[in-house]
Amino acid sequence: MELLFNGSIPKDYAFPNENEDWFNINFIEHNIRIALSDGATVSYNSQKWAKILVDYFIETGNFSAADVKKVISIYCAKGFDLNNMTLMQKRGFAFGSYATLLCVECNSFNNNIRILGIGDTIAVLLDKESFIEAFPYISSMQFLKNPQMLSTNKRSNFFFVYSKNRSKFYKRWDLNSIKHPVLLCMTDALGEWALKEMESGNCLVWEELLSISNIKDFKSFVQTKRDDNMMKIDDTTLISIIF
Numbered sequence: 001m002e003l004l005f006n007g008s009i010p011k012d013y014a015f016p017n018e019n020e021d022w023f024n025i026n027f028i029e030h031n032i033r034i035a036l037s038d039g040a041t042v043s044y045n046s047q048k049w050a051k052i053l054v055d056y057f058i059e060t061g062n063f064s065a066a067d068v069k070k071v072i073s074i075y076c077a078k079g080f081d082l083n084n085m086t087l088m089q090k091r092g093f094a095f096g097s098y099a100t101l102l103c104v105e106c107n108s109f110n111n112n113i114r115i116l117g118i119g120d121t122i123a124v125l126l127d128k129e130s131f132i133e134a135f136p137y138i139s140s141m142q143f144l145k146n147p148q149m150l151s152t153n154k155r156s157n158f159f160f161v162y163s164k165n166r167s168k169f170y171k172r173w174d175l176n177s178i179k180h181p182v183l184l185c186m187t188d189a190l191g192e193w194a195l196k197e198m199e200s201g202n203c204l205v206w207e208e209l210l211s212i213s214n215i216k217d218f219k220s221f222v223q224t225k226r227d228d229n230m231m232k233i234d235d236t237t238l239i240s241i242i243f
Helices: 046-060 065-076 087-095 140-144 154-161 188-199 205-210 215-227
Strands: 002-009 021-028 031-038 101-107 112-118 122-127 130-135 170-174 181-186 236-242
Touching (some): 002 021, 021 236, 031 236, 046 065, 046 101, 065 154, 101 122, 112 122, 122 188, 140 188, 181 188, 188 205, 188 236
Antiparallel strands (some): 002 236, 112 170, 122 130, 122 181
């Protein structure tokens, strides 16, 4: 396994610390864990929530319905001073923080990729530069709807915690039949652009993404797409790995 690129561009270059995308990658011998989360701008302190979700999976290698309660407890234990919050901040805190979550674990021994996908942060599997599958979204049209997100507000997690078909949030990709497996992980602005380009017949879209090797190139790429009104202005993250 080789990490080709990992990087994130904020929606506003003047405020890089306000980037609400959060990711982490951990190589453990023949195993790699990747977690990527996109915090919702409209919710309270979503950057902190996204970081907690990412760190939890990286540390434990697990994320099930039972883990939702645990990560909410971690969030609440961070110590929020309600007495010094403005009325708007208190309302935001009560409403909850929201974020997507993409968890990926790759094992070179059994040669497979296990994925948890909640929301519009997606993983894409390629054979070199040929598209095989995307998850959890498979079409650019799906980005037009509001995504499901994990929240610090317990009631907002019913769609996952009490789902009668929770398996739809999980995916397993077997790499044994793929000659040159490549994995891309990306947040919604980039994911929507990539799937839309593929659907329109752009056979070079994956080659273009795989050519990005440093943050300078990534920033130039994202800015060009924004200037051409091809990609929405949002925090944008890309991780690319070859096997």
